Amino acid sequence: MIIEKCNICPHACGGTRYEDKTEGSLCALPALPKILKSHLSKNIEPGLIGSKGSGQIVFAGTVLNDSECSVFDSESDNKKSRINGKKLAQMFLTLQKQGAANINLINPTAFAHLIMEALREQPLQIPVVYSSHGFDSLETLKQLDGLIDIYVPFYKYHHTQIAQKFAEAPDYPAKAQIALLEMYRQVGGLASNYKKGIEQGLLIRHRVFPDFSRESIAALHWLSHYLPEGTGLSLLTGNPYLAWGEEAKNKQPLKREFERVKTALQDLQMNVGYIQDRETGEFFYLDEI
Template identity: 30%
Template sequence: MSGCTLCPRRCGVDRSKRTGFCGMGVMPKVARAALHFWEEPCISGRNGSGTVFFSGCTLRCAYCQNHEISHLGQGKEITVQRLADIFKMLRDQGAHNINLVTATPFVPAVLDALSLFHPGIPIVWNSGGYETVDTLKMLQGAVDIYLPDLKHVSPRLSALCAQAPDYFDMASAAIQEMCRQTGPAVYDEAGMVRRGVIVRHLILPGCTADSCRVLDFIAEKLPPGTPVSLMRQYTPEPWCAIPGLDRRITDKEYARVLDHFQALGLQGYIQEKESADGAYTPAFDGTGV
């Protein structure tokens, strides 16, 4: 494998010999493959989303709830054939879609697996938004639904949380490319999304001004009607040492961002407080791998 430039870190390392920032080798590494019911209703539906949680991450946010896989790299290395078999297994279990979570380091393997077996249901690319346009172009035609985060605008906040001061520059360009590829969101008669981009934003404590800047970008630069999923379930984790991120958001902080969301005329998904309190992280125990 030549030097890896799959994500904006552009480590340039030969991952068959050593790892870059994401900590991953060439073979896909997966921590869980199972039906998942805690995505947006148009993704999870009644049957669940066939979710493949890949290990490693190109961002490794300090506050990540999936710390075991994103930071510690827990999971099992599998072959491309096994990945294709997992797609079939999830389809046969009744999944509405195949939901690939933080698969950026494994783009070539994902494309090879889909050429071995296409499950005939939408393919969802679920990522932190830290992508290059070149890598996204490799996915054009293979991915039906993009589910990116847009986390922060401030370079200082992105540097502090994810060692990525260029996060917004990269993610904003990436999400515009995603919108270009898919066009407007398309839903079936049951309300399940079949194609499109849904942008997620998690409100961080003490960072409502930055959240409003994220929403401003969406309103000003993305196609009108792009669905936005506004999430309030931020949970302080013991491994996060960033000052100020040691608490949940307050009702007042949420109301401020929600008011801005509504004033901008954005559409999409707004998380109720009750569901935020029950925020769910699955067990990364190798289920289905």
């Protein structure tokens, strides 16, 4: 497999991605991925885990240069081999047989081409979840239409200067906003019975970091204004391992900062989805806070 003039993500760098190397590719990710994990997990939103867990497949490498994405940056791990579409399809089947509530593709953006191939190779009986960082190209998403049941993107940055500072991607807000609208067009919001388990719809994640409550509130205002009622939201707290640079590392948002964001959430009447407890990490339903 060779990807020439790559435009899979919004960088559209035009690089060439061979199976095991790249030329001129901004992400420096070959066409075939390495998989960090393929396992059942319950450490996410309750509506995605079912009885046995979400069948997570975590791709190595990232298209965004921020510290939150760096947890996926194990591309240079020579102990892990690259997989093709057939192997990926086999992973889908294995997780399905283990009782996974869904196939949850974590950090999938750079390998959307292979994901399409694998999903066409192996139709599934459980929902497919696309859990990205929100930096997805409109053209690629349109090609995924009909293959993805649940979109779970992040909406990380609302202002260009913040996106530039922490991800070197000033176009992140504009590109992510277009992507979110396309995702909603494809799968809609969460069904009214989403608490029993999500089978289809859009669930947008946003993480609140210390000293950035205003950024979070601005993001919530945009989501409330431009996405229809019923769109799911998952409001996450800061994480010492997934932080915005050194100034945010090893800190949770202060209680008053998080309460400020919660108040904005309630004022905007955004009550479909989840909120993560600032201290325990436990998830609660937005309409129950």
